[in-house]
Each structure stands twice: as structure tokens, then as C-alpha cells.
Amino acid sequence: MTLRPSSDIERAQLKAAFRKLVRKCGGGECAAEATRVGQPALSRYGSNSNPNDHAPIDVVLDLCLDSDDDSLIRTLCRMVNGAFVSLPKQSLGPTTWTSGILDAVSGTTAAADAICRALNAGEQVTAQEIADQQIIEKLQRAIEALVVLRLYADQVAATAEAAE
Structure with a gap:
């Protein structure tokens, strides 16, 4: 065996x-x-x-x-200690970089703000604060926005490699 x-x-x-x-x-x-x-x-x-x-x-x-x-x-x-992030079903276009950056920055800001608010109440973030501040959801949105930017970068790099 x-x-x-x-x-x-x-x-x-x-x-x-x-x-x-x-x-x-x-x-x-x-x-x-x-x-x-x-x-x-x-x-x-x-x-x-x-x-x-x-x-x-x-x-x-x-x-x-x-x-x-x-x-x-x-x-x-x-x-396997990983996470799955769904990718958007849109293609890379001229406005996607700008909107992707805005989504990533606003998502990260919202998550950081929620965590800081929870930390203001004490030294530890509690489960109740995580639920009340929707910290997991905000972190997930930030992660997804960053993964989308990574997808855009991968697409540009693949296009450049194919052209060589």
C-alpha cells in the first residue's frame, strides 16, 4: 500500500x-x-x-x-492551501487597464479601511468585526481585482511573445 x-x-x-x-x-x-x-x-x-x-x-x-x-x-x-478566483469573461480592451486599476485600488482601500476600523476597537480583529465590516467580502473583491490586472498583463505578454 x-x-x-x-x-x-x-x-x-x-x-x-x-x-x-x-x-x-x-x-x-x-x-x-x-x-x-x-x-x-x-x-x-x-x-x-x-x-x-x-x-x-x-x-x-x-x-x-x-x-x-x-x-x-x-x-x-x-x-491544497490555495484559492480559486473567477476571471471576467471580457476581452482586453482600451479601457480595461484603467478600470482594472480603479477596481484594484478601491477594493484594496475598502478592505484596508474595514480592517483599520476593526483594529481601532482593540488590538485584535474579532470574528464579529469581520462579519460586521464585511472584511472577507472586501478582501475577496480586492483579490479578484488584482487577479484581473494579472490576467491583462498575461494577455499582453502572450501577445508580445506570439508576435516575436
Whole structure:
């Protein structure tokens, strides 16, 4: 037996996320129409009775795209100490840099302001202050805005490389 870095609990959480994804697609029959596998295979992939039978990554991709749901990807990202940030479905245009910078600055300012307000009340930021000041939501908006700027930079760099 090989030692796997993932735990039984993590693999069970992936199966639970997979079951939710199949439900988002309208159930096993509907989900099977979006993938290369049939309903029995989808059932096995989500079943805790089959602990070593997991969905192939291309099947997960098909279901995520079909349902427009990224929750399983977010679950997987959290398991590897990462975060998933959805990217905008717009193309790079002349105003996107300016609006992207404005979004990043305003998002970062709002998050920093909320944290500073919470810190004014004491040395530690409490869970209640995080909820009251919507700190997590503000941080998420700032992160997403910065990722969008990164996307723009990647697109420009890729275009330049392709032209060379």
C-alpha cells in the first residue's frame, strides 16, 4: 500500500462536492449527457461505498462547465492551501487597464479601511468585526481585482511573445 498525501476525509469531501456538482447539473442522467461517462460511473464517483473510485478530471471539467459551477474546484483549491478566483469573461480592451486599476485600488482601500476600523476597537480583529465590516467580502473583491490586472498583463505578454 502506498502512502497518499491526501486523507480519507479529504477524499470523502471531494466525493461530497462531486455529488453536489452532479445535482447542479440536474442529476445523474442530465450530468451523464454532458460527459463521456454514463450515469452508473457518475454514481460510483460520488459514492462513499467506492472510496477509491473518483471522477477523472475531464469529467469534472465537463460538469463544471455544463453547470457553470466552480464549487468543486474551490473545494480542491482550499485542500491544497490555495484559492480559486473567477476571471471576467471580457476581452482586453482600451479601457480595461484603467478600470482594472480603479477596481484594484478601491477594493484594496475598502478592505484596508474595514480592517483599520476593526483594529481601532482593540488590538485584535474579532470574528464579529469581520462579519460586521464585511472584511472577507472586501478582501475577496480586492483579490479578484488584482487577479484581473494579472490576467491583462498575461494577455499582453502572450501577445508580445506570439508576435516575436
